[in-house]
Amino acid sequence: MKAAIYCRVSTDNQEREGTSLHTQLENCLKYCESKGYEVSHRFSEAYSGLSLERPELDNLRELVRDEIVDVIVCYSLDRLSRDPGHGVIITQELEKHSVKLETVTEDVDSSELGKLISYIRGYASKVEAQKIRERTMRGRKARAKEGRFCGGGAKLYGYDYIKVSQENGGRRIINETEAPWVQQAYQWLVIEGLSTNAITYRLRALNAPSKSGKVWSRRSVQAILKNPAYIGKTYAFTCSQAGKKFARPREDWIEIPNVTPVIITPELFEAAQKQLQVNVDNSPRNMKQEYLLRGHIRCRHCGRVYMGGVAKNVWKNKTSLRSFYRCTGKRKMCAPVERCQNKGWGANKLEAIVWAKLEEYLSTPNLIKDELGKQRQDVENLSIFETDLQQIERQLKAVDQEQRQLLQWALKGFPESQVEEENRRINKARETLQRQKAELEAQIRASEDSVVSIPKLEHIIELLRQQLKDPDFATKRDFIESLGITIWLDGEEVEVKGTIDPNIGCIVHTPS
Numbered sequence: 001m002k003a004a005i006y007c008r009v010s011t012d013n014q015e016r017e018g019t020s021l022h023t024q025l026e027n028c029l030k031y032c033e034s035k036g037y038e039v040s041h042r043f044s045e046a047y048s049g050l051s052l053e054r055p056e057l058d059n060l061r062e063l064v065r066d067e068i069v070d071v072i073v074c075y076s077l078d079r080l081s082r083d084p085g086h087g088v089i090i091t092q093e094l095e096k097h098s099v100k101l102e103t104v105t106e107d108v109d110s111s112e113l114g115k116l117i118s119y120i121r122g123y124a125s126k127v128e129a130q131k132i133r134e135r136t137m138r139g140r141k142a143r144a145k146e147g148r149f150c151g152g153g154a155k156l157y158g159y160d161y162i163k164v165s166q167e168n169g170g171r172r173i174i175n176e177t178e179a180p181w182v183q184q185a186y187q188w189l190v191i192e193g194l195s196t197n198a199i200t201y202r203l204r205a206l207n208a209p210s211k212s213g214k215v216w217s218r219r220s221v222q223a224i225l226k227n228p229a230y231i232g233k234t235y236a237f238t239c240s241q242a243g244k245k246f247a248r249p250r251e252d253w254i255e256i257p258n259v260t261p262v263i264i265t266p267e268l269f270e271a272a273q274k275q276l277q278v279n280v281d282n283s284p285r286n287m288k289q290e291y292l293l294r295g296h297i298r299c300r301h302c303g304r305v306y307m308g309g310v311a312k313n314v315w316k317n318k319t320s321l322r323s324f325y326r327c328t329g330k331r332k333m334c335a336p337v338e339r340c341q342n343k344g345w346g347a348n349k350l351e352a353i354v355w356a357k358l359e360e361y362l363s364t365p366n367l368i369k370d371e372l373g374k375q376r377q378d379v380e381n382l383s384i385f386e387t388d389l390q391q392i393e394r395q396l397k398a399v400d401q402e403q404r405q406l407l408q409w410a411l412k413g414f415p416e417s418q419v420e421e422e423n424r425r426i427n428k429a430r431e432t433l434q435r436q437k438a439e440l441e442a443q444i445r446a447s448e449d450s451v452v453s454i455p456k457l458e459h460i461i462e463l464l465r466q467q468l469k470d471p472d473f474a475t476k477r478d479f480i481e482s483l484g485i486t487i488w489l490d491g492e493e494v495e496v497k498g499t500i501d502p503n504i505g506c507i508v509h510t511p512s
Helices: 021-035 055-065 084-096 112-145 179-190 196-205 218-226 266-282 347-362 365-411 416-450 454-467 473-483
Strands: 002-009 038-046 071-074 100-103 159-162 171-174 297-299 306-315 318-327 486-490 493-497 505-508
Touching: 002 021, 002 055, 021 038, 021 071, 038 055, 055 084, 084 100, 179 196, 179 218, 179 266, 196 218, 218 266, 297 306, 318 347, 347 473, 347 493, 365 416
Parallel strands: 002 038, 002 071, 071 100, 297 486
Antiparallel strands: 159 171, 306 318, 486 493, 493 505
16 A cells, blocks of 8 residues: 655644654554555644644645555644644545544544544644743743744854854854944945845845855845844844834833844934935836726736836936836846846826726627626625535534534433434534535635626716716726736737636737
């Protein structure tokens, strides 16, 4: 039999619980050898067991769906999932494709009573994982208040990190190779007034070593220029849940003193922050410009979006601005290896071409009227689907309540055969409801994708008729949004597509 091994740890409990990836893999390999299994695939990752979206787990499930393996081997059930709902999804998927699930440390009982026990065990494991997360957070805050690093963030460009286990550890020391580049970047910004992009290109041109060994990116340069750690100020708990640095309220930060030596003087750092703001204020892209087709243009050559931009022209001490649309694939930051060769367009010319085509389309009211009728039918179907989905979700909650009650029966010593029979009925009902729910959700997604906002679209069409040949920017923009317009550019061709009509028209013009 072909076997796939799956190993998982969460970064918080890896060594404390003795379930490191290496230990799990070693035990799983011994287990497969004792069973005579041929190990064809191995998957290992550090991810929370409360998430079903894990890269290696996704690869494993793909193998199951393709029926490439016969058995999945894990160190224990909670390595596969700590969420009982996710556990049900995975085990049903395995059963559908006749793939066995086996663990090294416990028996996986496939009986109805065994499934019930596994479900409850998974629920308890989820609660325990939440407790571990809460205890870990308390511990990290305590370490920060004691002046020690907690979790990630110890590695920073310009410094090396001495681990807590080493002598005089738990702190950063200056990296003599990287620190001069940090100072140089600040001087380029403050003294020469270079933009973040210009500093990035200069670091690349001078082959400055990066922390990762990869090519310098604008984001990494900007992070260096904004980080107060370079003046010896180190903080913990500055990130939001989305991972954005310094996004939490200032009062939530915890300063960790005396762990980061100074590379930049406070005066230079403050001057850098002011220059960054000046660069932002003076950037042409931040000058107020209205782009009618913003977010609706795509490149036929590379598939990327076109973005709006502004070019400054200076002649005889007079400054003029010219707005344009350009493929993001032409930017070094987006395509450092091979840049897109598709042409840019003057914003005024392209917007005039597209709006002329939309005005032509508006002159065929019968076509729009017929399509709106179809859209109304889709809206009615969507309402029915949503009502049915709410009913299914209520029934699923009732089934969960029944299963919790069944656990109480088992604990009170009800006959095993009676418990198994009732659990079999509940599982069958849940499986049917989950299948119906998945079908309804798919139908709702399909309907939502094809439905435009009919009242809004009708209102906009009426406004366009009232304003005749001179509608304002907001009305034009709303009309384009409501139709779901996409403009594809390919050399001299401009193709306009929409939600109501996928082929509104194709025009040939020369870009300016």
